[in-house]
Amino acid sequence: MAHDPSNTQRTLTVGLLGLGVVGSGVATLLRDHADEIAGRVGARLEIGPVVVRDVNKSRDVDVAVTDDVSTVVGAEGVDIVVEVMGGIDPARELLTRALKAGQSVVTANKELISTHGAELLTAAQEHSVRLEYEAAVAGAIPIIKPMRESLAGDRVRKVLGILNGTTNYILTRMTEEGAELAPVLADAQALGYAEADPTADVGGHDAAAKAAILASLAFDAHVVRDDVYTEGIMSVTATDIANAKRMGYVIKLLGIAEEHEDASIGVRVHPAWIPTSHPLASIREAYNAIFVEADAAGDLMFYGRGAGSLPTASAVVGDVVTAARAMLAGERLPSVAVADKPIRPVDEEIVQYYLLLDVADEAGVLSRVAATFGDHDVSIKSVWQEGEGDQAQLLLITHAAREGNVRACVEALKDLSDVNAIASSMRVEDRREG
Ligand SMILES: NC(=O)c1ccc[n+]([C@@H]2O[C@H](COP(=O)([O-])OP(=O)(O)OC[C@H]3O[C@@H](n4cnc5c(N)ncnc54)[C@H](OP(=O)(O)O)[C@@H]3O)[C@@H](O)[C@H]2O)c1
Known part of the structure; x- marks a missing residue:
């Protein structure tokens, strides 16, 4: 009844x-x-x-x-x-x-x-x-209860989230209109999608707090906001977005939490290229989504409004x-044993990179650049040479490599007389890379 x-x-x-x-x-x-x-x-x-x-x-x-x-x-x-x-x-x-x-x-x-x-x-x-x-x-979006209860019998390996509506709105408009960030941010503020002081959103700090909470729950660990390596979206350009698009990717601000084989936890927030075929690539405007990779359940995605009254x-x-x-x-809060798992420093993460270099338009540049990558144990997956004269650029995508090595390689590239500037660099989150 x-x-x-x-x-x-x-x-x-x-x-x-x-x-x-x-x-x-x-x-x-x-x-x-x-x-x-x-x-x-x-x-x-x-x-x-x-x-x-x-x-x-x-x-x-x-x-x-x-x-x-x-x-x-x-x-x-x-x-x-x-x-x-x-x-x-x-x-x-x-x-x-x-x-x-x-x-x-x-x-x-x-x-x-x-x-x-x-x-x-x-x-x-x-x-x-x-x-x-x-x-x-x-x-x-229901995500805390599914993590705590529905997935309690499973083992979560990785969580990727679009955790901030403001930045997703900005990146969506940049992608769909080919616009630069500054005018889209100003418009987002006028429309009420972004705060007058947008630092917490565009700086990635809001997403980092959420990534820490998700990592704690997913891995029964004690992860706090300060453990999260954080980069925001302010350096993303219309050129990056156009390059990503041409190669079959979109740029999203991702919160990524991962438990590694050695039980260390990697947790970071940064803009990343993701393949257009990834379910998170289709999340538009101010929506949020959380993609969970679990051993038994496989892939799960939770989608909805991340804010609003x-x-x-x-x-x-x-x-x-x-x-x-x-x-x-008379039910108590379920008691979960929380382990003291180490946080993996970002330099130790294994990541793929997109790099855009302004280079001299001279013979032999490519081989000298490639040698620098080789010296740092970073292997190049693909490379495109574009423009001529002052406009000459190299667009490279690496294979997965240790982040610290990529950073050292970037520093060494800056010292090459052939390289005028590192115009852009961004991580590529593509599990087809392994
Ligand atoms: N807004 C969203 O869409 C959203 C989404 C997810 C989570 N949240 C979280 O929800 C919480 C509230 O956000 P909100 O957007 O509702 O904030 P808000 O609009 O600024 O409202 C805050 C409320 O708390 C009151 N308040 C603040 N400090 C106080 C104090 N020291 N003593 C007594 N009252 C105090 C304010 O009083 P007055 O009204 O008198 O100023 C106001 O009523 C935050 O933790 C936020 O991160 C918000």
Whole structure:
């Protein structure tokens, strides 16, 4: 027989820290989906106190607000705390207090989880409450629960993600319009796709926080944001994109997390060429996607909106439901043994490279350049010679080689009198290379 939500007598109270973009969506969903949620949880979820910084600001949703955190954190009668304020301080201290007071916590805060997630998870374990953070990685896309639960019987080898909508939007427009980055970024800011200060997005830092969280989950390891080698997209040019296109690739900002044979973990964020045949190549505009390579499951891809009020709120409220159900069933957070796995320095990674060199238009240049590659144990897969005179260029794609060797080779190339400049260099992520 269908469950009748009106029979659900019990009520759990959800306190909110923050009523901005995500908080407003959370309040809206808790209100608009109240009956379905009650039916799914077996208790009604009521919005409790809502804490903001400025109580005088006008709001999109009609809920009472306060600036007194003690009405939520550690407050009698508040069962679940939803943190959608952002930032490390005071969120870290407030959530620690909430967990210690026996409140379950749901957060969308990637910055906090990617730096202090381990200590918060420990506090949640110690106090038999839940800490959920689905929205901290790729907004609406379910990826934390699939990693933690659905793939718990498998072994994940590698995770590749388009984890930042702003940069994917910019790269999509550059690819489709042949445009340079600066005008597309300015337009993205005007349209609200990019922040006035876009550093966190275009610098790769936002994606790095998410990559750290994914690596920790995928490999049962302790990976923090500072472990992630990070390069942003500011140096990507229309020429790079056109060259990639001609060779059958597209350029994406990727978060890559990998467990190597020696159990070391490589985790990096940088722009990369990927073959147009790769499922991630088709992810356009501000969408996010996460591609998982697992031993038994094979390839999986998770796709959707990585940000926005209601999409992000969907993940947050899903977590609230998880926390509420666990509370009613007396279920603790699953305890996962986390190993101390070393982080592989980026110089030790085995990578393929695209290099574009401005060269002198003279006989013998190619052989001198090729000899420099050979000296550094980097073998060339393909090379094209383009332009003439001042415009002469060599476009090279290497085979997979040790990153440190490629870097040393690039330094040596700069010293060759034939090489006027390294016009561009970018990693190629192509598993056909092995
Ligand atoms: N926006 C997205 O699409 C998205 C997607 C995924 C994850 N997230 C994450 O979700 C979190 C919230 O993002 P958002 O975009 O909703 O931020 P936002 O629009 O700036 O909202 C932040 C809210 O928190 C309140 N707040 C901030 N600091 C406070 C403090 N010290 N004390 C009390 N209240 C405080 C603000 O109060 P006032 O309203 O009074 O200023 C505001 O209501 C962040 O961790 C973000 O990384 C966001």
